[in-house]
Amino acid sequence: MDQPRRMKVLQAIVEDYVASREPVGSKALVERHNLGVSSATVRNDMAELEDEGLIAAPHTSSGRIPTDKGYRYFVDRISEVRPLSIAEKRAVQRLLDNSDGIDDMMAATVQVLSQLTRQVAVIQYPHMDSSVxxxxxxxxxxxxxxxxxxxxxxxxxxxxxxxxxxxxxxxxxxxxxxxxxxxxxxxxxxxxxxxxxxxxxxxxxxxxxxxxxxxxxxxxxxxxxxRDRILLAGTANLARSPQDFSHSIGPILEALEEQVVLLKLLTEMENDVHGLSVRIGDENFGSLGDTSVVAAGYGPGDAAKIGVVGPTRMDYPSTMSAVRAIARYLSRILSS
Missing domain, CATH: 3.30.390.60 (Heat-inducible transcription repressor hrca homolog; domain 3)
Structure with a gap:
């Protein structure tokens, strides 16, 4: 099968499912995306994607949704992370430049990241290893x-x-x-x-x-x-889409509140070529196994982390863009 075309089909399924939260069928893909092939060809591609475990049918005779493996395949093949828009950059700069002290800056940072991504934003206070x-x-x-x-x-x-x-x-x-x-x-x-x-x-x-x-x-x-300190913002965003989680969101909220599991996860996450780290579904620990975490290092040696926690049905390109941009901007502020 045509590998680039199959990737386009998977990308289209991810994009449509993230936008609609509804299983995606071949007819809808042909109508909404310029795939250049028939519905029958798309159905064949979807069958192969399903055989490989990249998509699945939540119900009999329904459309398909991405699996954790499918999201991982998609994220690993994002060739570049787009920059924030000019308006987004100005909003971030205005908010952080007006912060008074490190505590105010940390609070402002998670607030703006949560607003940009509509997810739970989390920031680890700068490590003191290289501070004086x-x-x-x-x-x-x-x-x-x-x-x-x-x-x-x-x-x-x-x-x-x-x-x-x-x-x-x-x-x-x-x-x-x-x-x-x-x-x-x-x-x-x-x-x-x-x-x-x-x-x-x-x-x-x-x-x-x-x-x-x-x-x-x-x-x-x-x-x-x-002591490692973590600050959160936007936990209410989890409650807006409880159907995105296979179980109750209670254990996820408890893990975020206790912070131990989240801190361990952030500490172990290593940046990829984009300067980001993405953990999807069961790649995460315990009760966070129903979520995705996108994080980036910032500050001296990129030792501290900033990121978001949300459902696996996440707009990964936009989220990755926001996390990386704010991490880089925060690093510039701290270095100056």
Whole structure:
């Protein structure tokens, strides 16, 4: 059989089923797509596609729908990923450029990705493996309380209230912050121990108790950044098409909420030649085996992931385009 033509038939079935959620017949394919052959020829092609497990009949005498294997065959043969439209690019740029801090940027990113794809958007916070400390600040809140602030090169900002056992003023805290920065500037959060020891050695004895409290706060802030964090948006999109899932969407929502399975999946996904990773159906873990996940790496070393989770009946070309474009734009923002 003509291999390119068979691919066109499969592509047409995927496109029609994604658009209509209805099984696709040979007559409809001939009417809607310029295949250049008769319905009988298309039926023969569909029979071969079914024999290979790429399409299936959900009901007797019905049209055909793609299988997980069929989606995989289709995705693997997408020759290029189209760029976002000018309007889409402007919307993404406007939203992300107006974000204030890393948390605001992460929230804005998943919101815009969810809106573009109409799927559940997920983002893993930037890994700190290659980040360094950019700034440490100590802000007096009251006589016995102050705020410790840690700012990283990724744009991440963490803060923690510290309760003081002694009276201190803001000028003293400013001087101590300068000493901290002398030894902590450009230090990885993973390598704080020696830098904090150097801070202690440089501080007069009368401030050692205060410096211990400040150092502990900085250490806790750095450790908080080590933990993998995931942010989601658009979970309601799953509930809009429950018929796309063979079972209840409850376990899928639970997996997304618990994040452990999703985090493991994202960590193991590796980019293809398009800079993307696509997992379809039973290629995924546990309760996510009824979904497809499209993800791309971003940030330093592409270590963190951004992507979407949705039904296998997904507009893969558009989804892949949106995920890759936003990942690249986010990487540019973080690198600058």
């Amino acid at each position: 400390i950019r700034r440490v600040e100590f802000v007096l809140l009251s006589e016995d309380r102050m705020l410790a602030v840690l700012i990283l090169s990724t744009g991440r900002v963490d803060q923690r209230v510290v309760y003081l056992n002694e009276v201190v003023d803001q000028p003293t805290l400013d001087v101590l912050a300068q000493v901290f920065m002398k030894y902590l500037d450009n230090v990885s959060p993973y390598n704080l121990s020696q830098a904090l020891a150097d801070v202690h050695a440089a501080i007069p004895q009368e401030h050692q108790s205060l410096v211990r409290a400040l150092g502990n706060a900085v250490q806790l802030l750095a450790e908080a950044g080590h």
